[in-house]
Amino acid sequence: MFIELGHFALTLALFLALIQAVVPLVGASRRLAGWMAVGRSAALAHFALVALSFAALTHAYVTSDFSVANVVQNSHSAKPMLYKISGVWGNHEGSMLLWVLILALCGAAVAVFGTNLPRELRARVLAVQGMVATGFVLFILVTSNPFARVFPAPLDGQGLNPVLQDPGLAFHPPFLYLGYVGSSVAFAFAVAALIEGRVDAAWARWVRPWALVSWCALTVGIALGSWWAYYTLGWGGWWFWDPVENASLLPWLSGTALIHSAIVVERRDTLKSWTILLAILSFSLALMGTFLVRSGVLSSVHAFAVDPARGSFILGLLVLAIGGALTLYAVRAPALQGGGLFAPISREGALVLNNLLLATATVTVLLGTLYPLFMDAIGGAKISVGPPFFNRTFTPLMVPVLVAMAVGPLLGWKRADLSAALQRLWVGFAFAAAIVLIGLYIGGFTPVLAILGLGLAAWTAAGVVGEWAERVRLFRLPLRDSWRRARGLPRASYGMSVAHFGVAVLVAGVAASAFEQERIETLRPGEHIAIAGYDLALREVRRVPGPNFVADEAVIEVRRNGVVIDEMLPQRRLFTVQRQSTALTAIRTSLVADLYLALGEGDDQTGWTVRAYHKPIVSWIWLGAVIMALGGVVSLTDRRWRVGVAARKPAGVPAAAE
């Protein structure tokens, strides 16, 4: 009953999306206030209906309604409640419904929080979002209906893929989708601006918070995915350049470029067509990620069930959305007024450099991801590029980004003095050099690149502190004056500092991975491994029952200097329904280092494979990502986003007659 209601609500939502796509657009071009106002109500109603339909599917999962095909395929009555709920988006159909729900949420957010936008712009933005929503709701209804029933209903479900039954992964897709779909708002703003034929500082000021929200969510989503890979796959890796990971990294890279280039539009009223292109590109890459994962064009660990019909449909959507936007861009963008030239050594010059490097990195990762396909198409030798390609091309691009990141914020707008900025950073340079020298002294030149990486992280962090000190005139004014200045700095400025500091933390974590140690041994109960000053003794391996699995659990005693400091319990779980096993690693984490244990195959006679890793500051990778996202959030609380809008009103568009 609920299920049919959900199906019906989604069908109705399709029609509302159609109305949202057409009526406000016509209203905006004809200046019909009533027609434009329809966009707002349509977006809210559309959101309510999609939310109802999502709730209906969630209800079916929570109550284990096995007359619904989707529930049968992806749930099981013995599954813990958390995974019953996360099972809703742990499959193709449900995840598309979540996608559409977040899209509708973004539309509703524009409708609610966009009251200070000029009416035409808001109507057009909502119309573009309506078009995207129409396409995706239609996609669900035609090719991926989650509401299909089965008759007769089976007694129990087939269960969720055990690899997905994990708290980290339960929350990974919602964040990732919020990031992907959030970029649709910037996209809608870009398309609306192209239709209007006008981009100005106020436009950039409206777009940036939306782009920031999407960027923060994407940052958290990618970090969660990477963290999940780290602690569940049981081999200590945290990033492996898999096509699906790349699909999430691509919109992140272009989104990072976008939030920086929008600053230039806002402050200097230039770089407009480039910023528009980045906004279109970010959403296009997010859509392409969806396409690649679901069409089966690239195969990957994460890939959902392959279905060419779905692939063709998404490709059609892709061509309409991206092709349409880019056509509009080709026609309208040349007419956008640029705001004059600027000096290479200036704040905007540094931001352009940042954009060039990030765009190059985006193209590099895109090429590396699609290269095997291209080679296949032209009939050449088929070559897989693998991580070596990315490590060799991506890393050298990130080095200048980091070097410039410390200097850029110290440069003034329009014209700046590079040597003066560098002089202010001499403390930072000395700090970085000291880190490198200490590293070389202790490490003995072995992983020289990693030590330089740590130096780079130190340089970036020092740049952040140096920039802040410069702004508050630390030690040059009395401390009380500095304190007053520090409190007076805009939140956006703190947001930047926090986010850039997060980058430094992340880079340090990545660089330090070269110092990890690993031991892989076959142990019988009573035997030991020594790693990084720890002594690990396998006491026993016991059978432990779980709600929907049985596990072999190793009891490993951790000693340091002869004293027992901990007992770690890595497990190997066998899921009974799917007859599939997963590893549950035991990790002793701290800001200094992680001690990471995973249990492999084996038995008491021949011994158990135990893998032990000691990873210095590996947790900084995710900590850094969280700090970056936090910086974005701090920046979002800046009052400029609310106050800045009023600044346009006097010079704004004459209001159409009500």
Added chain:
Amino acid sequence: MRRLIFLLPLLLFAALAGYFAFALISGRDPRELPSALLDKPAPDFDLPSLLPLGLTEGQRLSLAGLKGQVVVLNVFASWCAPCRVEHPLLLRLARQDKVHLVGIAYKDRPEDSRRFLAELGNPYRATGIDRDGRTGIDFGLYGVPETYVIDRQGHIRKRFVGPLSATLIDRELLPLLRQLERP
């Protein structure tokens, strides 16, 4: 001229979309072999074997040495994440004693491959080292992992691109092996 620059993104996207359409239509299932080598003799190879697993010192893994038996050839690498996902299935497959499963470590340092197998268990009766990826190119390798079924005459009968799944093994691989092993 200036307009052309603004047209560029559209043109690039058109090329990409055209390519996706091609990939979608031509390669109906990306896990199927594009017919080039199907039912043709497998490309010849003769590789040093990974020690000390399987073969004794100085022995090699070669096509000639495998003739006369139905072979499942799995190409893997320690740096390949999907291989780790697939690995438990290979271990289970290897336990069925009729399946002659051999591995090729593609573009991988031998010590890394050895550690990979020590860590996850070794399903292969023998493992060849394809250090420079030459054999991979001969096979038209698209990526790792890939799995080939080679019959008694040394002809490729099936290719699986990407990680095997339990369904693929049960529905396609095992029935094919049963059919090929019939005298």
